[in-house]
Amino acid sequence: xxxxxxxxxxxxxxxxxxxxxxxxxxxxxxxxxxxxxxxxxxxxxxxxxxxxxxxxxxxxxxxxxxxxxxxxxxxxxxxxxxxxxxxxxxxxxxxxxxxxxxxxxxxxxxxxxxxxxxxxxxxxxxxxxxxxxxxxxxxxxxxxxxxxxxxxxxxxxxxxxxxxxxxxxxxxxxxxxxxxxxxxxxxxxxxxxxxxxxxxxx
Amino acid sequence: xxxxxxxxxxxxxxxxxxxxxxxxxxxxxxxxxxxxxxxxxxxxxxxxxxxxxxxxxxxxxxxxxxxxxxxxxxxxxxxxxxxxxxxxxxxxxxxxxxxxxxxxxxxxxxxxxxxxxxxxxxxxxxxxxxxxxxxxxxxxxxxxxxxxxxxxxxxxxxxxxxxxxxxxxxxxxxxxxxxxxxxxxxxxxxxxxxxxxxxxxx
Numbered sequence: 001x002x003x004x005x006x007x008x009x010x011x012x013x014x015x016x017x018x019x020x021x022x023x024x025x026x027x028x029x030x031x032x033x034x035x036x037x038x039x040x041x042x043x044x045x046x047x048x049x050x051x052x053x054x055x056x057x058x059x060x061x062x063x064x065x066x067x068x069x070x071x072x073x074x075x076x077x078x079x080x081x082x083x084x085x086x087x088x089x090x091x092x093x094x095x096x097x098x099x100x101x102x103x104x105x106x107x108x109x110x111x112x113x114x115x116x117x118x119x120x121x122x123x124x125x126x127x128x129x130x131x132x133x134x135x136x137x138x139x140x141x142x143x144x145x146x147x148x149x150x151x152x153x154x155x156x157x158x159x160x161x162x163x164x165x166x167x168x169x170x171x172x173x174x175x176x177x178x179x180x181x182x183x184x185x186x187x188x189x190x191x192x193x194x195x196x197x198x199x200x201x202x
Numbered sequence: 203x204x205x206x207x208x209x210x211x212x213x214x215x216x217x218x219x220x221x222x223x224x225x226x227x228x229x230x231x232x233x234x235x236x237x238x239x240x241x242x243x244x245x246x247x248x249x250x251x252x253x254x255x256x257x258x259x260x261x262x263x264x265x266x267x268x269x270x271x272x273x274x275x276x277x278x279x280x281x282x283x284x285x286x287x288x289x290x291x292x293x294x295x296x297x298x299x300x301x302x303x304x305x306x307x308x309x310x311x312x313x314x315x316x317x318x319x320x321x322x323x324x325x326x327x328x329x330x331x332x333x334x335x336x337x338x339x340x341x342x343x344x345x346x347x348x349x350x351x352x353x354x355x356x357x358x359x360x361x362x363x364x365x366x367x368x369x370x371x372x373x374x375x376x377x378x379x380x381x382x383x384x385x386x387x388x389x390x391x392x393x394x395x396x397x398x399x400x401x402x403x404x
Binding site: 001002004005008009011013014017022023026027028029030048050051053054055056057059062086089093097098099100102103134139142144147151155157160161163164165166179181187188189192193196197199200201 | 206211219224226228232250252257259260264299304313341349351353359362365368373376385386389395396398399402
């Protein structure tokens with residue numbers, strides 16, 4: 001199937017939203033954990049976490065436009081810290097349920113049965129069941145002029161991986177941790193290693 | 203395994219690079235196609251393509267710091283357009299080989315055996331073998347102050363999906379197209395659908 005610019009602009013809204021979310025391929029699947037001013041925990045599903053740098057260790061994610069209240073964004077700006085927790089196949093149902101719109105004052109932890117893991121002095125909750133937990137401090141943000149989304153960049157201050165060890169060169173198996181990927185807005189995939197290819201040379 | 207900020211800063215460089223690239227989880231796998239001023243095609247492997255918006259249809263990707271010449275970035279700024287091509291398991295070897303550092307003047311198409319697909323009036327080459335081909339026009343960029351990376355945002359002007367149809371609500375199977383995900387810098391994964399979950403409600 002082929003679409004030009006005019007075809008894309010003429011799709012109906014739901015069709016275009018699904019299609020445009022699918023074509024970017026397999027995305028990372030995370031729960032972002034935050035704490036609001038009143039001390040209520042929040043978890044949101046994000047499929048846009050992206051590696052930005054190793055030294056300092058930086059991750060970014062795309063926050064949808066701030067035309068309505070975005071609890072994750074507000075809490076990050078209020079508290080200065082947040083957690084990014086990888087979704088595994090073992091928690092995929094509870095994790096997806098965190099994308100439902102709960103009323104203010106209801107924590108997604110309470111609503112879904114996921115458990116909080118707290119770190120002394122760090123004002124954001126981790127997901128206990130997540131095999132890769134990261135605690136980040138907000139560093140900078142960039143408003144995307146074209147549609148009002150925001151790239152939020154943070155630095156990793158805490159990292160926990162549910163493995164006894166990683167190799168000497170920093171490698172471990174995402175498959176062993178049962179990490180899933182997301183396609184579009186609501187499809188989840190298991191992953192199976194094809195190959196670790198190594199550094200390519202001409 | 204648990205790492206605090208001090209542990210992370212003390213890892214040796216290669217270890218930290220591998221580890222920090224892995225912890226963001228399963229990433230999308232794409233070849234970005236561009237054309238330089240002299241008319242030589244370029245293909246680069248990217249694992250940072252991210253959905254930014256459906257209307258207008260926008261994708262972003264992270265360009266590593268411009269401290270050395272980045273052909274993809276230079277060509278995009280020169281030509282104003284580029285292509286993003288999904289990597290499937292059928293072209294994963296050739297695609298990864300595009301990450302090798304070839305001399306200026308050598309096209310990764312020639313070096314790897316991938317074939318160009320050209321669109322009249324569009325100054326960037328698509329990868330013929332890719333099951334999802336997208337042609338984009340550069341829209342805006344954001345310099346990440348913390349480490350010199352750049353978020354490049356473009357609008358999709360052309361889309362080709364190697365399927366006869368998508369459903370009425372814009373859905374199709376990434377698994378059927380044999381799309382792969384990337385873990386870290388050099389691990390490729392096949393995907394297997396767990397479930398399409400639908401819109402979550404409280």
